[in-house]
Amino acid sequence: MSQIERPEPLLDESLEQDRVSSAAEAAPSVSAQPIDLIAADNTVWQPRRGAPLRWLERAALAFARPINRLIGNPALNPLYHTDTIAVYLWLIVAITGLYLSFFVQFSFDGIYHSISKMESQLVAHIIRAIHRYASDAAIIVSVMHGFRLLFMGKFRGPRWLAWVTGVLMVAVLVVDGVMGYWLIWDQRAQLIMTSVTNWLGRVFGTSANFIAGIQAVEANDTSWIWIGLLLLVHIVLFGLVAFGYWLHVKRLSRPKFLPARHWLIGVGLLVFVLSAAVPLGMLPPAKLDRLPGPVSLDPLFLFFIPPEINGTANGLWLVTLAVIAGFAVIPWLPSRRKSPPPVHIDQTRCIGCTECALDCPYQAITMVPRTDGKAHKFVAQANLDLCVSCGLCVGSCGVQAISVGLLSYTALWTIIEKRVSAARQRTPTGKVTVVFTCERHAEHGAQPYLHPTESTNLDPTLEVITLPCTASAPPDLIARSLDIGATEARIVGCAPGDCARREGNIWAEGRLTRNRVPRLRRNYANAPIGTYWLPPNDFKQALRAPLTADRPTLGRMAAPLRWRNLIPALILCAILYVFSIGLNAVSYTPYAAGQARIQIVLPSPAALFAARAGQHAANYAAVPVRLSLHVDGQLLFEKDFAPGELNTGHAAALFENVPLAPGGHYISFKFESGESSGISVFDRIVDLQDRQVLLLDYAAGAARTERRH
Ligand code: HEM
Ligand code: SF4
Numbered sequence: 095m096s097q098i099e100r101p102e103p104l105l106d107e108s109l110e111q112d113r114v115s116s117a118a119e120a121a122p123s124v125s126a127q128p129i130d131l132i133a134a135d136n137t138v139w140q141p142r143r144g145a146p147l148r149w150l151e152r153a154a155l156a157f158a159r160p161i162n163r164l165i166g167n168p169a170l171n172p173l174y175h176t177d178t179i180a181v182y183l184w185l186i187v188a189i190t191g192l193y194l195s196f197f198v199q200f201s202f203d204g205i206y207h208s209i210s211k212m213e214s215q216l217v218a219h220i221i222r223a224i225h226r227y228a229s230d231a232a233i234i235v236s237v238m239h240g241f242r243l244l245f246m247g248k249f250r251g252p253r254w255l256a257w258v259t260g261v262l263m264v265a266v267l268v269v270d271g272v273m274g275y276w277l278i279w280d281q282r283a284q285l286i287m288t289s290v291t292n293w294l295g296r297v298f299g300t301s302a303n304f305i306a307g308i309q310a311v312e313a314n315d316t317s318w319i320w321i322g323l324l325l326l327v328h329i330v331l332f333g334l335v336a337f338g339y340w341l342h343v344k345r346l347s348r349p350k351f352l353p354a355r356h357w358l359i360g361v362g363l364l365v366f367v368l369s370a371a372v373p374l375g376m377l378p379p380a381k382l383d384r385l386p387g388p389v390s391l392d393p394l395f396l397f398f399i400p401p402e403i404n405g406t407a408n409g410l411w412l413v414t415l416a417v418i419a420g421f422a423v424i425p426w427l428p429s430r431r432k433s434p435p436p437v438h439i440d441q442t443r444c445i446g447c448t449e450c451a452l453d454c455p456y457q458a459i460t461m462v463p464r465t466d467g468k469a470h471k472f473v474a475q476a477n478l479d480l481c482v483s484c485g486l487c488v489g490s491c492g493v494q495a496i497s498v499g500l501l502s503y504t505a506l507w508t509i510i511e512k513r514v515s516a517a518r519q520r521t522p523t524g525k526v527t528v529v530f531t532c533e534r535h536a537e538h539g540a541q542p543y544l545h546p547t548e549s550t551n552l553d554p555t556l557e558v559i560t561l562p563c564t565a566s567a568p569p570d571l572i573a574r575s576l577d578i579g580a581t582e583a584r585i586v587g588c589a590p591g592d593c594a595r596r597e598g599n600i601w602a603e604g605r606l607t608r609n610r611v612p613r614l615r616r617n618y619a620n621a622p623i624g625t626y627w628l629p630p631n632d633f634k635q636a637l638r639a640p641l642t643a644d645r646p647t648l649g650r651m652a653a654p655l656r657w658r659n660l661i662p663a664l665i666l667c668a669i670l671y672v673f674s675i676g677l678n679a680v681s682y683t684p685y686a687a688g689q690a691r692i693q694i695v696l697p698s699p700a701a702l703f704a705a706r707a708g709q710h711a712a713n714y715a716a717v718p719v720r721l722s723l724h725v726d727g728q729l730l731f732e733k734d735f736a737p738g739e740l741n742t743g744h745a746a747a748l749f750e751n752v753p754l755a756p757g758g759h760y761i762s763f764k765f766e767s768g769e770s771s772g773i774s775v776f777d778r779i780v781d782l783q784d785r786q787v788l789l790l791d792y793a794a795g796a797a798r799t800e801r802r803h
């Protein structure tokens with residue numbers, strides 16, 4: 095099996111040569127540096143997140159802990175790979191969607207029958223099921239990925255672009271899913287139409303034009319226009335998301351795309367097998383003259399249908415919009431915490447080694463031609479608009495040319511000196527373990543160890559130094575802590591895939607294992623230095639095992655994959671996928687049995703009036719006219735028109751649903767004025783079936799209406 099997350103190999107051996115020799119010339123003695131740049135509590139790190147996000151992260155870590163125990167190798171925790179697994183699932187959705195689109199027939203009946211036919215074909219029905227279930231899983235995994243970035247506080251500053259596009263991508267994908275459901279032209283699609291009809295009615299006053307348009311294309315056999323439009327929107331929205339994804343990762347160096355091979359194969363297989371095991375089946379076709387019966391309704395995409403059908407959706411859309419807008423503006427919400435200042439590069443020291451530019455995960459450093467006459471061809475230049483102050487580049491620079499706020503080589507060295515010497519004074523044995531850890535560990539598992547003097551229960555030989563990230567300290571500094579009295583150095587950072595700085599743990603491991611520049615100096619290769627890549631609430635584990643030469647911990651990030659770890663990880667993915675499948679089985683009965691409807695759809699009441707009144711229309715020009723619906727002699731609907739309103743053609747469109755019990759009814763729909771007997775539109779006894787919708791439209795009472803019942 096393959097190895098996990100191997101550190102990036104050294105790009106060019108000559109880089110290190112350049113750095114080592116030039117660094118030796120360029121680096122001044124560290125003790126000559128000013129030391130007033132450290133915080134009062136001897137740290138360069140200040141918490142960036144407020145309590146709510148820390149609590150959110152604490153909850154997420156507590157949730158992930160049993161998962162890590164079960165899997166036995168945190169590198170394989172699927173929660174740490176939600177970004178790439180989401181991409182993979184969306185890619186599966188795109189490819190299966192492309193396949194399905196070849197089957198589309200462009201008419202209402204045609205598309206329904208082509209999809210029904212797919213259900214009887216082995217390959218097509220599996221691909222259809224994958225398309226559907228993987229969409230649900232992809233939404234869930236994308237939201238989980240967004241949630242991880244939320245609790246890590248990764249949304250401010252230059253990250254706003256990734257954050258906002260993330261929120262919008264998920265919103266657009268949900269809308270796109272609705273388009274997909276609509277395309278099938280079954281009873282669920284009919285409920286979507288009814289919901290849209292109700293929504294249009296509320297927002298624009300009437301939805302008569304919309305529903306009449308659908309009825310017209312159905313009557314004229316031109317429904318290919320509507321299906322074509324739905325398919326076009328379905329594809330265009332997905333294309334929009336692809337563009338959004340490009341923006342999403344635009345500011346990242348080496349953005350991840352697909353997950354590692356074991357996820358590709360494992361997740362791919364379980365998507366295939368589980369989708370094949372649970373066929374989707376078909377609902378009855380949409381019929382505009384029937385109320386749909388019970389349907390399965392995926393709440394992830396179609397959450398709006400029940401409130402729309404029940405007429406209680408007024409608040410729903412406001413809440414939905416508020417949630418989307420609320421998440422989108424998170425990057426700009428005021429915070430009591432001051433963002434750390436961006437990177438500062440002292441170009442006079444820079445020897446153009448390019449290491450910082452290579453290491454920066456956010457493309458915030460570029461190498462530009464040098465103009466100050468020094469020997470090196472290039473000099474590093476920061477783009478402050480892209481820097482997220484992650485501090486990784488401080489650990490990249492061998493000549494102390496970079497600082498990020500308080501974090502600089504000099505300040506770090508001062509802290510190390512002070513803290514190691516303090517620890518030596520309080521430990522009679524002279525044993526001192528200096529631990530370099532990242533801010534996530536500091537806020538969780540390492541919290542009690544940060545101030546060892548304040549707790550009598552803690553090991554006094556421990557000295558925990560918090561950095562923004564484990565990669566913020568150059569390997570040289572870690573080694574030098576041993577020179578001044580530390581008996582061992584432990585570097586404790588986040589598990590592979592879980593680094594809040596994206597690549598910090600990989601860089602730190604690479605440098606200390608001498609696979610990446612700046613490398614740990616050769617004569618420290620066997621020194622008591624250990625790396626521990628653990629979830630932040632498992633910090634304690636890094637202190638347990640003794641650090642001895644026969645049990646090296648360096649290089650363990652690339653631990654081999656084992657089935658006994660991978661299988662539970664895939665079982666967890668399968669559980670999530672089964673949940674996605676289950677969402678498709680949520681049942682909803684929109685209309686109880688024992689009801690029927692009369693539906694009045696008049697985009698232009700004046701046109702109906704003109705057609706029915708004929709030459710008598712002029713007689714009504716100066717009097718008010720009422721359009722009324724009587725059922726069994728009882729007035730159930732009326733609409734008054736001002737004198738002349740129907741003659742000038744300005745009467746507003748009408749759409750009305752009138753509920754009725756099934757059975758025989760005498761229905762009279764007519765224009766009336768004063769004492770005259772009026773102009774009849776529809777006047778007959780109709781035996782309404784259960785769930786039947788009797789349409790009273792422009793053609794009511796004429797051939798088309800006859801056709802409908
Ligand atoms: C369509 C669904 C989504 C997909 C496929 C997706 C995928 C990705 C991928 C592959 C990365 C690059 C990770 C890396 O290279 O380290 C990324 C980064 C990011 N995503 Fe998403 N994402 C999605 C939705 C979201 C959502 C909903 C949010 C938040 C609301 C979000 C916020 C971010 C942020 C802030 C980053 C930058 C992370 C950083 O600065 O390290 N994404 N996303
Ligand atoms: S602190 Fe350094 S590594 Fe981090 S984003 Fe800024 S320039 Fe890049």
Ligand code: SF4
Nearest residue numbers: 444445447448450491
């Ligand atoms: S600033 Fe960057 S390019 Fe310049 S010496 Fe330091 S790491 Fe190398």
